[in-house]
Amino acid sequence: MNKTIRRASVFALLLVLALLVRATWVQFYEGRALADDKDNRRTAIATYAAPLGNIVVAGKAVTGSAPTSGGDLRYKRTYTDGELYAAVTGYASQSYAPTQLEGIYQSLLNGTDTRLKTVTDTVTGKRADPGDVVTTVEPDVQKAAYEALGDKKGAAVAIDPATGRILAVVSTPSYDPSALTDANTAGAAWKKLTADPDKPLTNRALRQPLAPGSTFKLVVAAAALEEGLYSSVDERTDSEDPYTLPGTRTVLRNENASAPCEDATIRVALQYSCNNVFAHLAVQLGQDKLRAMAEKFGFNDDSLDVPVRAYPSVYPTGMDASSTALTGIGQFDVTATPLQMAMVSAVIANDGELVSPHMVSQVTDGGGDVLKDYDDASSTRVISSDTAEQLRSAMETVVEKGTGTNARIDGVTVGGKTGTAQNGENNSKAPYAWFTSYGSADGKSVAVSVVVEQSDAARSEVSGNGLAAPVARAMMKAALN
Incomplete structure (x- = not known):
């Protein structure tokens, strides 16, 4: 064999070996990734070859499966009261990746979760x-929030403080997940939903942090009491009114110019939402101590799963004194989700302990046997029992005769805190209206947080008490009924 033929043969052999190595790599190492690829048609065919499992609310399935009119996708997902529960269920689509609980529990709901396999399934290879x-x-709480928010752009969360069970997750405007389930029609619906400037696909309750405004003053008050800056919510503070931000000539004024905010106690400062008191408290505490307290409540946690991953609420770093002062009133770069502010109220209502919030109680197999129970949630102490008791007392004053009177409920002990957060450069856009609260009666309690981003109300009428407190009130009544 001459040299040219020998070299050509070796080269051809190397090419064959390279092909064999590549084929082996694809089959054994990349096969799973290719099988799971969202664009793999075979995956969709397998997923929708049979009915899916269901997402259950109060013993009733709010999802289902229906036969299609033909084609290789035999079933499609269906939803009962889809718009009401969209922020909980998300969607399972023949065309798009699933979201929310549909996405978290995709393998459980389509039968590919290894925990579901029986010996027979393993032998036969059957799904x-x-x-x-x-x-x-809880359907009543979910419906109360949805109806009370109405055509407002906003969100609401309700938590049982003692158990961490999430009783409601609502985001408005909502959407009907059924519009996205069928591959034949999902494209037009997807285009419309993603082009909507109100972003109905965004879960505002869990995944859109906004400036919390004066609701954050509860965190500042907790830090002041825990650090011993003041021994009681009824001890007078050293707070000039108006307050000049440190190192600047900027004067921070109060919304209510006639409010008794000069040297006000924490109780009175919460009652009238005195900016001067909490801005000064933030400076006295310093950003490190205030951040530490915020993080105990759940801020800056980028791994909060309920089990949907919630966007982190943020208390910033690297600030000067004037910026730190602004964080004391929930402005500058402080952001929070409604879930986070509901957690703040839940801690105060639960005597200072935070029980891990969760909106899934159990996952079960096809026969109803429990695969995992989430109701035995862990808890951590955030503030002392004494601090929690004092803050409850002050929050009840807010509702009884302060800025949160629209949350009062006959026969129910209600504590709350309003917030009106600036929005846009130089507050050029409509402010956000916040309300976070708890209600207790007959041994039961609920913590609620509501934000209204936009409504038909005139700018002068936008307030936590005017827009958000009535929503919270409806939710608390439903939860404690």
């Missing part, structure tokens, strides 16, 4: 019967 996801959501 297991799908499992179900049992939520903690």
Whole structure:
């Protein structure tokens, strides 16, 4: 064999070996990734070859499966009261990746979760019967929030402080997940929803942090009491009114110019939402101590799963004294989700302890046997029992005769805190209206947080008490009924 033929043969052999190595790599190492690729048609065909498992609210499935009119996708997802529960369920689509609980528990709901396989399934290679996801959501509380928000752009969350069970997760405007389930029609619906400037696909309750405004003053008050800056919510503070931000000539004034905010106690400062008191407290505490307290409540946590991953609420770093002062009133770069502010109220209502919030109670197999129970949630102490008791007393004053009177409920002990957060450069856009609260009666309690981003109300009428407190009131009444 001459040299040219020998070299050509070796080269051809190397090419064959390279092809064999590549084929082996694809089959054994990349096969799973290719099988799971969202653009793999075979994955969609397998997923929708049979009915999916269900997401359950109060013993009733709010999802279902229906036969299609033909084609290789035999079933499609259906939803009962889809717009009401969209922020909980998300959607399962023949065309798009699933979201919210549909996405978190995709393998359980389509029967590919290894926990579902029986010995027979393993031997035959048959896909297991799908499992179900049992939520903690209470229909009456969910509906009360949805109806009270109405056509407003906003969100609301309700939590049982003692158990961490999330009773409601609502985001408005909502959407009907059923519009996205069928591959034949989902494209037009997707285009419309993603082009909507109100962003109905965004879960505002869990995944859109905004400036919390004066609701953050509860965190500042907790830090002041825990650090011993003041021993009681009824001890007078050293707070000039108006307050000049440190190192600047900028004067921070109070919304109510006639409010008794000069040297006001923490109780009175919460009652009238005195900016001067909490800005000064933030400076006295310093950003490090205030951040530490915020993080105990859950801020700056980028791994908060309920089990949907919530966007982190943020208390910033690297500030000067004037910026630190502004964080004391929930402005500058402080952001929070409604979930986070509901957690703040839940800690105060639960004697200072935070029970891990969760909106799934159990996951079960096709026969109803429990695969995992989430209701035995862990808890951590955030503030002392004494601090929690004092803050409850002050929050009740806010509702009884302060800025949160629209949250009062006959026969129910209600504590709350309003917030009106600036929005846009130089507050050029309509402010956000916040309300965070708790209600207790007959041994039961609920913590609620509401934000209204936009409504038809005139700018002068936008306030936590005017827009958000009535929503919270409706939710608390439903939860404690």
